[in-house]
Amino acid sequence: MMGVISDAGKVVIFFFRILGVWKRKSISSQLMFEQIWKVTMQSALTTGMAGFFVGAIMTIQFTMQMKDFGALGYLGGLATSTTIREVGPLLIAFMLAGKVGAFTSAELGTMRVTEQIDAIRCLGADPIQELVLPRFIAIVISSFFLLGLGLLLSIFGGILLGEVFSGVSFEEYLRHIPTIVSLPSILTGLFKCFIFAVVLAVICTYRGYTTTGGAKGVGLAVVKTAVGTMVTIVIADWVTSLLADITLRAVLGT
Amino acid sequence: MIQFKGLVKKFGDRIVLKGLNLSVQKGEILFILGTSGTGKSVLLKNLMGLMKPDAGQIWIEGEEVSSFSEEQYLPIRRKCGLVFQQPALFDSLTVFENIAFGIRRHTKDSEQEIQKKVTKALGLVHLKNIENKFPSQLSYGMQKRVSLARTIALEPKVLLFDEPTTGLDPVTTSAINQLILELSRNLKTTSIVVSHDMRCALDIADRIIVMDQGSIIEIGTPEELKKSQVSLVKDFLSEVLEKEARQ
Amino acid sequence: MFEHFVSFTEMTTHAIFSAFRPPVRIKESFQQLYFVANQSLIIIVFCVCFAAMVTILESSFHMRLVVQNDSMVPGFAAMLILRELGAVVTALLLTSRVGAGIAAEVGLMQTTEQIDALKMLGIDPVQYLVLPRLFACIFGGMILTIVADLVCIYSAMLVSDMYLGFSPAMFISGMRRFVHFKDLIFSVIKGASFGVVIPLVSCHFGFRCKSGAEGVGLATTNSVVTSSIVIIIIDFVLSYLFTHF
Numbered sequence: 001m002m003g004v005i006s007d008a009g010k011v012v013i014f015f016f017r018i019l020g021v022w023k024r025k026s027i028s029s030q031l032m033f034e035q036i037w038k039v040t041m042q043s044a045l046t047t048g049m050a051g052f053f054v055g056a057i058m059t060i061q062f063t064m065q066m067k068d069f070g071a072l073g074y075l076g077g078l079a080t081s082t083t084i085r086e087v088g089p090l091l092i093a094f095m096l097a098g099k100v101g102a103f104t105s106a107e108l109g110t111m112r113v114t115e116q117i118d119a120i121r122c123l124g125a126d127p128i129q130e131l132v133l134p135r136f137i138a139i140v141i142s143s144f145f146l147l148g149l150g151l152l153l154s155i156f157g158g159i160l161l162g163e164v165f166s167g168v169s170f171e172e173y174l175r176h177i178p179t180i181v182s183l184p185s186i187l188t189g190l191f192k193c194f195i196f197a198v199v200l201a202v203i204c205t206y207r208g209y210t211t212t213g214g215a216k217g218v219g220l221a222v223v224k225t226a227v228g229t230m231v232t233i234v235i236a237d238w239v240t241s242l243l244a245d246i247t248l249r250a251v252l253g254t
Numbered sequence: 255m256i257q258f259k260g261l262v263k264k265f266g267d268r269i270v271l272k273g274l275n276l277s278v279q280k281g282e283i284l285f286i287l288g289t290s291g292t293g294k295s296v297l298l299k300n301l302m303g304l305m306k307p308d309a310g311q312i313w314i315e316g317e318e319v320s321s322f323s324e325e326q327y328l329p330i331r332r333k334c335g336l337v338f339q340q341p342a343l344f345d346s347l348t349v350f351e352n353i354a355f356g357i358r359r360h361t362k363d364s365e366q367e368i369q370k371k372v373t374k375a376l377g378l379v380h381l382k383n384i385e386n387k388f389p390s391q392l393s394y395g396m397q398k399r400v401s402l403a404r405t406i407a408l409e410p411k412v413l414l415f416d417e418p419t420t421g422l423d424p425v426t427t428s429a430i431n432q433l434i435l436e437l438s439r440n441l442k443t444t445s446i447v448v449s450h451d452m453r454c455a456l457d458i459a460d461r462i463i464v465m466d467q468g469s470i471i472e473i474g475t476p477e478e479l480k481k482s483q484v485s486l487v488k489d490f491l492s493e494v495l496e497k498e499a500r501q
Numbered sequence: 502m503f504e505h506f507v508s509f510t511e512m513t514t515h516a517i518f519s520a521f522r523p524p525v526r527i528k529e530s531f532q533q534l535y536f537v538a539n540q541s542l543i544i545i546v547f548c549v550c551f552a553a554m555v556t557i558l559e560s561s562f563h564m565r566l567v568v569q570n571d572s573m574v575p576g577f578a579a580m581l582i583l584r585e586l587g588a589v590v591t592a593l594l595l596t597s598r599v600g601a602g603i604a605a606e607v608g609l610m611q612t613t614e615q616i617d618a619l620k621m622l623g624i625d626p627v628q629y630l631v632l633p634r635l636f637a638c639i640f641g642g643m644i645l646t647i648v649a650d651l652v653c654i655y656s657a658m659l660v661s662d663m664y665l666g667f668s669p670a671m672f673i674s675g676m677r678r679f680v681h682f683k684d685l686i687f688s689v690i691k692g693a694s695f696g697v698v699i700p701l702v703s704c705h706f707g708f709r710c711k712s713g714a715e716g717v718g719l720a721t722t723n724s725v726v727t728s729s730i731v732i733i734i735i736d737f738v739l740s741y742l743f744t745h746f
Binding site: 046049050053057060061063078081082086087090091094095097098099102103105107109110114165214215216217218219220221222226227230231234237238241242 | 544547548551552554555556558559562563577580581584585589590593594596597598601602604605606608609612679713714715716717718719720721722725726728729730733734736737740741744
C-alpha cells in the first residue's frame with residue numbers, strides 16, 4: 001500500500017518536473033509533430049477497431065433492454081450517449097494504455113537501459129526536454145484525437161448494428177441522437193478524454209524514464225505502465241463523472 | 255586535475271564506494287581494474303554527475319562539483335567525455351546526427367563546421383563514409399567506434415571509458431585499445447579507463463589502480479604492479495603472465 | 502500478419518494436443534493460478550468497484566433524460582454489469598497485469614536462451630510453459646469474473662443507496678426483473694474465453710521475442726495490444742450469440 005502511495009507521489013512530482021521544463025525551455029516543434037504523427041498513425045487502426053466494436057456491443061445490449069419497453073426508437077440516442085459519456089472513453093482509453101502507453105514506456109525504458117538517456121545528459125542536453133516532453137505533449141494531443149476517432153467509429157458501429165441486428169434504420173438511429181446527446185454530454189466525454197490522455201502520458205513516460213535493470217526491467221516497466229494507467233483511468237473516470245454530475249446539477253438547478 | 259575525496263555511494267543498504275580517495279594527474283592514462291560490481295563504473299558516473307555521491311567531494315580543475323545542479327554541470331560535461339559500456343547510440347538518428355548531437359548543443363557552430371568536426375572525429379576512429387547509416391546497420395565493433403567518435407567530437411580534456419572492450423572479440427579489443435592509446439596521445443587528453451583487461455592495462459596505462467569491494471587495494475605503474483604482493487592483484491597478473499610464458 | 506496467424510495457430514494446436522500427454526504439471530498449474538487470481542484480485546476488485554459506481558451514476562443520468570424517472574436504473578445497471586462490464590474490465594486488467602507479465606517472462610526466457618535450454622533437455626516448451634498458464638488463466642478468469650460481478654453489484658447497490666436513494670431492497674427487486682441466472686453463466690463463459698486468449702497471445706509473442714531490451718519491450722507491448730483487441734472482438738461475438746438465448 002505504501003508502495004502505491006509513494007509511486008503515485010513520484011508520478012506527480014515527475015508531472016510537475018515535465019511542466020517545469022515545458023515552461024522554462026523551448027521544444028522543437030518539428031520533433032513534436034513527428035511524435036504526434038507517429039503516435040497517431042501507430043494507434044489509429046487499433047483504436048478505431050476498438051471503438052467500432054464497443055459501439056456495436058453497446059447497441060446489442062441496449063436493444064435487449066429497450067425491446068422490453070417498446071422504446072427501440074431511443075436506441076440510437078441512448079447507445080450513443082452511453083458510449084460517449086462513459087463506456088467509450090473508458091474502453092478506448094484502456095486500449096490506448098496498451099498501445100501508446102506500453103509502447104512509449106518500452107521505448108524510453110530501452111533508451112534508459114542501453115544508456116542512451118545518460119548519453120544525452122553527457123552530450124549536454126536535457127533528456128526531459130529532448131525525449132520526455134515531446135512524447136508527453138504528443139501523447140496528450142494524439143490520444144485526444146484517437147479517443148475522438150474511437151468515439152466516432154463507435155457511433156458508426158452502433159448504427160451498423162442498429163440496422164442489422166435491431167432493425168432500427170439509420171435515419172431513425174441518428175434522429176434520436178440530438179435529443180439525448182446534449183452538449184454537456186459531449187463536453188463530459190471530451191473532458192474525460194483529456195484527463196485520460198494526461199494520465200496516460202505522465203504514467204508511461206515516468207515508467208519508461210525510470211526503468212532499471214536491463215531487458216527484464218523493460219518488461220516490468222511495460223507491465224507496470226499498463227496496470228498503473230488502467231487503474232488510474234478507472235479512478236479518474238469516476239472522479240470526472242462525479243464532478244460532471246455535480247456541476248450539471250448545480251447548473252440545471254435540479 | 256581530478257580529485258576524489260572520501261567518496262561514498264550507497265544503493266539501498268549496499269555500499270558501493272567506501273570513502274574513496276584518488277587523484278588523477280593531467281595527461282596520464284589511468285586504468286581502474288577490479289572484479290565486477292566493485293563500483294568502478296559508479297565512480298565514472300559520479301564524476302559525470304549522472305549519479306550524486308552520498309558523501310565526499312569531487313574536484314575537477316579546482317571546482318568542487320558534487321553538489322552542482324544539472325545546469326552547472328554542462329561545462330563539466332563538455333570538459334569530460336564518457337564512452338559508455340554499451341554503444342548507447344541514438345537508434346533514431348543517423349551516425350552523422352549522433353555525432354553532431356553534442357556539438358549542436360554545446361557550441362554555436364555552423365553546419366559546415368559541424369560537418370568538418372564529424373568527419374574529423376570519424377577519421378580519428380578510422381571510419382569513413384558511414385555518416386548516413388543508422389546504428390542498427392553497423393556491426394557492434396563499429397558502433398563502439400562511432401560512440402567513441404561522438405565523445406571525442408566535443409574535444410574533451412578528459413576521456414572516460416566504461417569497460418570499453420567488454421563483450422568484444424580479441425581482434426576488435428586490441429583495435430579499441432590501440433585507439434585509446436592513440437587518441438589519448440594525439441589529443442593530449444587525460445584518460446581514465448575502467449576495465450577488467452589486465453593485459454591491455456599493462457601495455458598502455460601510465461598508472462593502474464586495482465579496486466575491490468569499493469576501495470582501492472593497490473595503486474602504481476605497470477612495473478610496480480608486477481611486483482605487488484596483494485593477492486587479488488597477483489591473481490589478475492598470473493593469468494596474463496602465464497599466457498605470455500606460453501607464447 | 503498472416504505469418505503471425507499461422508505460427509499462433511500452430512502453437513495453439515500444439516498446446517491442445519500436448520494437454521492430453523503426460524507429464525501434467527499440476528503443481529505448477531496451481532502456482533500459476535495463485536499468481537493469476539490472487540495477485541490480480543485487489544486491483545480488479547478496486548477497479549470494477551469504481552467502474553460500477555460510474556455505470557450506475559451514468560445510467561441514472563440517462564434514465565432521467567429519456568423516461569423522466571430513474572426507477573429502472575438498478576435493473577439496467579445490473580444488466581450492463583453482468584453482461585459486459587464485469588467480464589470485460591476484468592479481462593482487460595488481466596491482460597495488462599498477467600498477459601504482459603507472461604509475455605515479458607517468456608520473452609526473457611527466449612532472449613536468454615532458456616527456451617533452447619529446455620529443448621536441449623528434451624522438454625517441450627509449449628507443454629512446459631503454455632499449458633499451466635492456460636489452465637491458470639481459464640480458471641482464474643472464471644473465478645475473477647464472478648468476484649468482479651459480485652463486487653460490481655454490491656458497489657452499485659451501495660452508491661444507489663447513498664446517492665440515488667434506492668434502498669437495497671428496491672435495488673434487488675429492480676434487479677430481479679431484468680437479470681436472470683443465465684446472465685451470470687454468460688458472464689462466466691465470457692471470463693473463460695478471455696482467459697483462453699490472454700496466455701496464448703502472450704506466450705506467442707514471448708516465444709517470438711527478439712533479443713535485447715527492445716525486443717522484450719516490443720513483445721510485451723504487442724501482447725497487450727493484441728489481447729485487448731481480440732478480447733473486444735470476442736466480447737462482441739459472444740454478446741451477439743447470447744442474445745439468441
